[in-house]
Amino acid sequence: MKLADLTKPWEALSYGFLDASxxxxxxxxxxxxxxxxxxxxxxxxxxxxxxxxxxxxxxQVSLTLVxxxxxxxxIDQGADDSVNAASIRRFxxxxxxxxxxxxxxxxxxxxxxxxxxxxxxxxxxxxxLQVPNPEPLRSVQPNMSIARQMHADADYGRMWLQxxxxxxxxxxxxxxxxxxxxVHGRHxxxxxxIPRWDVPKQHMARHLTILSAGREKRIFAVPxxxxxxxxxxSDVPYKVEDHGDLTCTRSGTRGYxxxxxxxxDGTSAYEVSDSEWGVKTIRAAEDGGETRGETWYKDGKMS
Amino acid sequence: MTLALDAPRxxxxxxxxxxxxxxxxxxxxxxxxxxxxxxxPGEVLGVVGESGSGKSxxxxxxxxxxxxxxxxxxxxxxxxxxxxxxxDRFARRMLCATRIGIVYQNPHLGLLMKHSSSGNVAERLLVxxxxxxxxxxxxxxxxxxxxxFPLERLDxxxxxxxxxxxxxxxxxxxxxxxxxxxxxxxxxxxxxxxxQALVLDTLKRLQQDRQIxxxxxxxxxxxxxxxxxxxxxxxxxxxxxxxxxDQIFQDPQHAYTxxxxxxKL
Ligand SMILES: Nc1ncnc2c1ncn2[C@@H]1O[C@H](COP(=O)(O)OP(=O)(O)O)[C@@H](O)[C@H]1O
Ligand SMILES: [Mg+2]
Numbered sequence: 001m002k003l004a005d006l007t008k009p010w011e012a013l014s015y016g017f018l019d020a021s022x023x024x025x026x027x028x029x030x031x032x033x034x035x036x037x038x039x040x041x042x043x044x045x046x047x048x049x050x051x052x053x054x055x056x057x058x059x060q061v062s063l064t065l066v067x068x069x070x071x072x073x074x075i076d077q078g079a080d081d082s083v084n085a086a087s088i089r090r091f092x093x094x095x096x097x098x099x100x101x102x103x104x105x106x107x108x109x110x111x112x113x114x115x116x117x118x119x120x121x122x123x124x125x126x127x128x129l130q131v132p133n134p135e136p137l138r139s140v141q142p143n144m145s146i147a148r149q150m151h152a153d154a155d156y157g158r159m160w161l162q163x164x165x166x167x168x169x170x171x172x173x174x175x176x177x178x179x180x181x182x183v184h185g186r187h188x189x190x191x192x193x194i195p196r197w198d199v200p201k202q203h204m205a206r207h208l209t210i211l212s213a214g215r216e217k218r219i220f221a222v223p224x225x226x227x228x229x230x231x232x233x234s235d236v237p238y239k240v241e242d243h244g245d246l247t248c249t250r251s252g253t254r255g256y257x258x259x260x261x262x263x264x265d266g267t268s269a270y271e272v273s274d275s276e277w278g279v280k281t282i283r284a285a286e287d288g289g290e291t292r293g294e295t296w297y298k299d300g301k302m303s
Numbered sequence: 304m305t306l307a308l309d310a311p312r313x314x315x316x317x318x319x320x321x322x323x324x325x326x327x328x329x330x331x332x333x334x335x336x337x338x339x340x341x342x343x344p345g346e347v348l349g350v351v352g353e354s355g356s357g358k359s360x361x362x363x364x365x366x367x368x369x370x371x372x373x374x375x376x377x378x379x380x381x382x383x384x385x386x387x388x389x390x391d392r393f394a395r396r397m398l399c400a401t402r403i404g405i406v407y408q409n410p411h412l413g414l415l416m417k418h419s420s421s422g423n424v425a426e427r428l429l430v431x432x433x434x435x436x437x438x439x440x441x442x443x444x445x446x447x448x449x450x451x452f453p454l455e456r457l458d459x460x461x462x463x464x465x466x467x468x469x470x471x472x473x474x475x476x477x478x479x480x481x482x483x484x485x486x487x488x489x490x491x492x493x494x495x496x497x498x499q500a501l502v503l504d505t506l507k508r509l510q511q512d513r514q515i516x517x518x519x520x521x522x523x524x525x526x527x528x529x530x531x532x533x534x535x536x537x538x539x540x541x542x543x544x545x546x547x548x549d550q551i552f553q554d555p556q557h558a559y560t561x562x563x564x565x566x567k568l
Binding site: 158 | 437
């Protein structure tokens with residue numbers, strides 16, 4: 001007997017890196033999470049050639065959804081050109097043969113770490129958000145099985161208590177990213193640590209959002225045209241970050257979410273967080289070619 | 304329009320609370336054996352007995368935190384019917400959150416020690432669906448005031464407060480929604496005697512002002528004598544004697560009760 005007789009003939013890896021059963025698992029749990037918006041579904045999270053905590057949850061969703069014609073965009077805190085974003089983008093392209101893009105309007109699938117692009121997404125686009133901590137109740141209930149009962153009973157009083165405490169201590173709601181939001185009037189989710197600025201973009205949006213936590217092995221979704229309402233007191237309105245009046249020092253665009261760049265003299269400069277929006281703005285100024293799409297915010301206000 | 308201000312108060316004859324033949328065992332410990340209890344609207348039922356006699360277990364049953372092996376529990380309230388031990392978790396939670404208040408012997412059981420005191424009271428209102436910050440604050444303040452809690456410490460976390468003050472926060476939380484039934488498990492045990500007297504005064508005043516039906520559990524006959532209209536004496540999980548307070552204190556029938564009453568005199 002030869003060694004060759006004991007092994008199977010050589011086969012290419014499964015399309016898109018994940019094997020068929022891993023992808024089936026992902027698809028089933030995605031469908032479930034779409035059926036019950038905002039409800040966390042546990043799933044069997046596979047190994048991918050990347051450390052847990054670096055977007056493995058999002059990557060598994062992306063690898064399951066892509067086909068050879070899906071144009072993929074990957075952003076990390078709004079930027080297409082960070083090392084992490086570039087690595088994930090190259091990996092998906094290599095194992096699935098997909099075309100890539102930085103243009104939000106061209107993308108079929110956008111995998112993102114903690115930002116929603118500024119241009120309005122369409123119903124043919126999917127946003128995949130990487131989630132480090134999927135459980136919004138963790139800070140008020142460390143016991144996971146009690147937390148699950150609380151979700152089942154829609155027992156969310158403690159989430160408001162957390163906001164109450166912030167107002168009592170600091171005079172205002174301090175919750176920044178991961179602002180707890182009620183999905184479809186039923187489940188409270190943490191919309192991954194996207195800034196407060198991005199939460200209203202999810203409300204009744206045309207696109208599908210899938211949120212996936214690889215380490216914690218949970219998936220949840222905001223299907224198209226679903227209500228996403230940040231938890232607020234009836235007499236304390238929801239406030240997004242004060243970025244409406246800021247101007248990007250590199251591109252000159254104004255009225256979008258900015259990254260703060262501390263300067264040597266103690267002041268701050270600002271750069272638009274959605275890097276591709278900045279690039280498009282510069283291009284439009286240089287050659288007059290307009291490639292920018294409609295945005296959720298106009299003049300710094302949600303429209 | 305004239306108001307019938309001088310109309311006589313309707314005399315209530317049906318008991319508000321009725322526990323019937325409740326038994327509960329934890330492996331080989333019979334915590335409760337065939338225990339029945341009754342309280343009429345506006346009354347204070349005192350449950351007295353030595354440590355380990357099953358008082359706290361009975362109170363936890365009344366707060367629907369536990370289900371007995373056998374027995375039934377009814378509350379004569381609008382929209383509340385049947386044996387409450389048969390309610391599911393969700394119905395129990397809603398009933399307890401809105402109609403029953405409880406003060407535990409150990410404040411750690413009843414309070415979030417690191418949240419503000421007003422927040423602890425507000426939590427109760429939040430569970431009942433209140434969503435206005437101003438109303439939460441106002442109602443929490445009112446309840447703390449009624450519990451004679453110093454309002455300048457409104458937002459201090461219980462962990463920074465004395466034992467007596469912690470019990471007042473628990474009490475405020477328990478009465479915030481004006482419950483029909485207030486359960487008190489050794490509310491003054493572990494407090495200094497002078498503080499004990501102050502907390503008892505507060506309870507007495509609350510009872511007189513609001514006519515809340517109360518069940519107070521204590522191993523201290525003095526506490527029961529101060530507050531109770533009706534008394535139940537428990538020993539080793541069973542009721543040895545029950546009746547009106549005057550009757551129990553003046554003419555105890557059971558040898559154990561006689562021993563308790565005379566030890567106290
Ligand atoms: N959850 C439990 N598990 C096991 N034993 C318990 C439990 N709760 C109470 N018991 C037992 O039941 C008896 C009555 O306890 P308890 O109601 O706390 O008495 P009391 O409040 O009168 O001091 C004790 O022997 C206690 O050890
Ligand atoms: Mg006890």
